[in-house]
Amino acid sequence: MESRVSAEVSFSVEAGLNMNNKNDKKQRLPTPVPESGPANPGRRRALRLLVAGLAGAALTGRTPGLANNRGSAAWERIEPARERLNGATPKDGAIKLDLPGVTQDGSAVPLTVEIDSPMSEDDFIEAVYLYAGGNPTPELLDVYLTPLVGRARFSTRIRLNKSQSVLALARTNRGEWLAGDREVRVTVSGCLSRDDTYDFDAVMRTRVRVPERLEPGQIGEVRTLIDHPMETGLREDGEGQPIPERIINEFRAEFNGKSVLKARLYRAISANPYLRFPIAPNGSGEATFHWTEDTGESVSESFRMETG
Amino acid sequence: MGLLGAGTLLAAGGLRVYAGRPSHAHVAVVGGGFGGATAAKYLKILKPDLDVTLIEPNRRYYTCPFTNLYLGGLRDFESLGHDYRELQEDYGVRVVPDFAEDVDVDGRRLKLAEGSEIAWDRLILSPGIDFRWGALEGYDEAAAEKAPHAWKAGPQTHLLRRQLEEMEDGGTFVLVAPENPFRCPPGPYERVSLIAHYLKRNKPRSKVLLLDSKDNFSKQGLFMEGWEEHYGEMVEWVGLSNDGRVIRVDPDRLEVETEFGTIHRASVLNVVPPQKAGLIAHRAGVTDESGWVPVDPNTFQSRKAPGVYVIGDATEAAPMPKSGFVANNHGKVTAAAVVADLEERAVPKPTWANTCYSVIAPEWGITVANVYEVHDGELREVPGSGGVSPSGAPADFRRNEARYAEAWYAAISQDVWGTRPPG
Ligand SMILES: Cc1cc2nc3c(=O)[nH]c(=O)nc-3n(C[C@H](O)[C@H](O)[C@H](O)COP(=O)(O)OP(=O)(O)OC[C@H]3O[C@@H](n4cnc5c(N)ncnc54)[C@H](O)[C@@H]3O)c2cc1C
Numbered sequence: 001m002e003s004r005v006s007a008e009v010s011f012s013v014e015a016g017l018n019m020n021n022k023n024d025k026k027q028r029l030p031t032p033v034p035e036s037g038p039a040n041p042g043r044r045r046a047l048r049l050l051v052a053g054l055a056g057a058a059l060t061g062r063t064p065g066l067a068n069n070r071g072s073a074a075w076e077r078i079e080p081a082r083e084r085l086n087g088a089t090p091k092d093g094a095i096k097l098d099l100p101g102v103t104q105d106g107s108a109v110p111l112t113v114e115i116d117s118p119m120s121e122d123d124f125i126e127a128v129y130l131y132a133g134g135n136p137t138p139e140l141l142d143v144y145l146t147p148l149v150g151r152a153r154f155s156t157r158i159r160l161n162k163s164q165s166v167l168a169l170a171r172t173n174r175g176e177w178l179a180g181d182r183e184v185r186v187t188v189s190g191c192l193s194r195d196d197t198y199d200f201d202a203v204m205r206t207r208v209r210v211p212e213r214l215e216p217g218q219i220g221e222v223r224t225l226i227d228h229p230m231e232t233g234l235r236e237d238g239e240g241q242p243i244p245e246r247i248i249n250e251f252r253a254e255f256n257g258k259s260v261l262k263a264r265l266y267r268a269i270s271a272n273p274y275l276r277f278p279i280a281p282n283g284s285g286e287a288t289f290h291w292t293e294d295t296g297e298s299v300s301e302s303f304r305m306e307t308g
Numbered sequence: 309m310g311l312l313g314a315g316t317l318l319a320a321g322g323l324r325v326y327a328g329r330p331s332h333a334h335v336a337v338v339g340g341g342f343g344g345a346t347a348a349k350y351l352k353i354l355k356p357d358l359d360v361t362l363i364e365p366n367r368r369y370y371t372c373p374f375t376n377l378y379l380g381g382l383r384d385f386e387s388l389g390h391d392y393r394e395l396q397e398d399y400g401v402r403v404v405p406d407f408a409e410d411v412d413v414d415g416r417r418l419k420l421a422e423g424s425e426i427a428w429d430r431l432i433l434s435p436g437i438d439f440r441w442g443a444l445e446g447y448d449e450a451a452a453e454k455a456p457h458a459w460k461a462g463p464q465t466h467l468l469r470r471q472l473e474e475m476e477d478g479g480t481f482v483l484v485a486p487e488n489p490f491r492c493p494p495g496p497y498e499r500v501s502l503i504a505h506y507l508k509r510n511k512p513r514s515k516v517l518l519l520d521s522k523d524n525f526s527k528q529g530l531f532m533e534g535w536e537e538h539y540g541e542m543v544e545w546v547g548l549s550n551d552g553r554v555i556r557v558d559p560d561r562l563e564v565e566t567e568f569g570t571i572h573r574a575s576v577l578n579v580v581p582p583q584k585a586g587l588i589a590h591r592a593g594v595t596d597e598s599g600w601v602p603v604d605p606n607t608f609q610s611r612k613a614p615g616v617y618v619i620g621d622a623t624e625a626a627p628m629p630k631s632g633f634v635a636n637n638h639g640k641v642t643a644a645a646v647v648a649d650l651e652e653r654a655v656p657k658p659t660w661a662n663t664c665y666s667v668i669a670p671e672w673g674i675t676v677a678n679v680y681e682v683h684d685g686e687l688r689e690v691p692g693s694g695g696v697s698p699s700g701a702p703a704d705f706r707r708n709e710a711r712y713a714e715a716w717y718a719a720i721s722q723d724v725w726g727t728r729p730p731g
Contacts, residue, residue, distance in 0.1 A: 272523070
C-alpha cells in the first residue's frame, strides 16, 4: 500500500466543532502540549502521518503475539491471553463478539462484546480482556465490570493491522473463564484511505451522553468519547521521525463514588477512544467519568442522574 | 449440464415455464442495471448461441451516476435514461419486463411476479441494493417521502430536486451519510458538492451540513480542498468523532439527533440509509448475516448456491467499491466465468478495475482509480496499481478530470446499454 501526501485536512476539525452542550460543567485540566515533533505550542497544527491505522506496524516486521500453532483455539495462540488464563481452560463460545466480517477501514473497526450474565451481586462478569493476535501488540482493552452496569455488554472501536481473529476472555466473580472469538478480514482500500492528520488543540476534549432520568430498575446507556490521537509509537511523522507513543490508557466510570466500569486501554484502541456501556444506578446520584493519559494528564466529567 | 427438453414455452400444470431452446444452455440474468445488462450482453458476445434472458421490471433504466449533476442543475434527467433495445435487437437477449420474486436453487427455477417461471442452467443476480428500513430509528419507507434518500434514481431524485427548488434562501440542507459499506463511497460527498453549487448560484445564504457516521471517507482530502476552494464556509462536514453519527430521524420535523444528543434541524433532509443486497439475493438464500452476498472471488459464483452467480453492489467484494464501474467489470468477468463453466473449460484468471470520478463543481473533477486481483484466494488491490488525483492541481487539470467524467459516462452507457443518441 502506498502512502500519499496531500494538503493538511484541518478544515474538517474546525468546521466540525459541535460540542456537547454539557461542556460548561466540565472540570478540565489544561490541554497538554505534545512533547515531540515540530511542536509549536499554542498554535493549532496538524500532524501529517503516513497512513491510517496501525499500518506503521510494518516497521516492526513481526507479530510477537502470534504463535505458530494454527488450528488450536484462539486463546491458545495468543501469548498474553495464555498468560492471563494462567493454566485455566475457558468455556469457549460463551462470549458474543459483534464485528464486521469484512472491513475496509482497519483504523476504526466497531466492536461490541456481549456476555449472558445476570450481573447480580453474587453472579457477574468481573473482567473482560480483548486481544488481536495479528496486531504488533495483541492487547486491545481490559474492562472491569460491576453489577452497576446491569448488563454485560459494551462497544468500542479498535485498530486491526490485518485480517485476523479477535479474541475475548472473560472472568466471572466466581473465577470461571469464558472465551469467544471472531474472524475479521481487513482489506486495504485506496478508495477509502486518506492522510491521517490530527488537531492537537482538541486533545482531551470529551463528549458524554448519560440518561438524565431512569425508572427504578431500568438500564440506561452511556456513550463516551475523548478526542485523542492514540499515537501508537509505531509511526513516523512527515520528516521520517518516529512519533512517540501517547495514548489514553485508563478510563473509569463511577456512580456515587462506586465503580461502574473501569478500562485499561492499549494502543490498538482507535483514535478518539469511544466506549458505550449500560448503567443501572441504584438510586439518584452523580455519574463521574475519568480519562487518564499515559503522560499522567487526566480529565473528569460529572453528571446528575435521577432515578424514579 | 441438465438442459431442459423441447420447446420454449412448456406447459406444466397451467404454469408457464420458459426454458430457452433445447440443447442450448440458458442463462437467466436478474436486473438490467450496470452489472446485469453488461453480463447479458457479454454472454452473447462470448457465446452467441447461448440463450440469455434478462429480467428487469423497468423498460427504461435511470442511472444513479450523474444524478448528482442533475440535482446540481448541470444535467437533464432524461439524459440519464437507457433502455434495452440494443440488447434485444442487436444481441438477441430476451428481455422480460417483470420482477423476479423467488429462486428455487435446487430446481433451477426463477419465479416471476406475474406468475410465470424461468428454468435456467446458470443464474446471474445483479439486483443492486435495498434499504434496511428502520435500522436507523425513524427512517422507514414513509419517512423517505419527506426526507428522501435519492439513492436509487427515479421519483426519489425528483422529490429531492423539488425540495431544493422550494427551499428558502438561508435554509440548511442536511445530508446524513451511513457507515461502510454502502453504494458509491464518494456519492454523498459529490452530492453535497453539487447541491452546494446549486445553492451558491440560487440561494447563496444557505448552508450545507453533512453528518457522517465515519471519520474517513473516499477522496477526503480532495473533497475538502474542493469545498474550501468553491464553497468556503457554506459546506460543513461533521465526522463520527465530532458527533456526526445520526441515531434518530424525525421526518415530520425534519430533525435528526446525533449520538451525543445534538439536534440538527434541516430545511431539506437527505438521508442515505443503511443498505443490504437487493431482495432477490435474500430470497435465493445467498446472503450472510452482513446482509450482503459472499462470493467465490474468481468467478463471483455464490458461496452458498452452486450455479448462482451474484455481481454488482449486492456482493461482498471489498476492497472493490460498490460502483457502476465495478458492476460493469463484474458483468464481463462473470460472463466469461459462466461461459467457461458451461463449456467445461478452466476459468480465466480475472482482474477488475475501478475509476470513481466525482464532480465537485462545473469543470472541476477528481478521481480515484485501482486495479484488483485475486491473491491467496482473496480479492485485493494490485499493489501500486492506483491512486487519487494530486492535491493542489491547477484548474486545467481539474477541468480535464471533469471532462473525463463526462466521457466515462458516455462510454460506459454505450458499453452497457448501447445507448443511442436521443432522437
Ligand atoms: C448518487 C449516486 C451516484 C453514483 N455515482 C456513480 C459514479 O459516478 N460512478 C460509478 O461507477 N457508480 C456510481 N454510483 C453507483 C452505481 O449506481 C451502482 O454501483 C450501480 O448501479 C450498481 O449496479 P448493479 O447492477 O449492482 O445495481 P443497479 O444498477 O441498481 O441495477 C439493479 C437493477 O436490478 C433490478 N432489480 C432488482 N431486483 C430485481 C428483481 N427481483 N427482479 C428483476 N429486476 C430486479 C432493478 O430494477 C435495477 O434496474 C452512484 C450511486 C449513487 C446512489
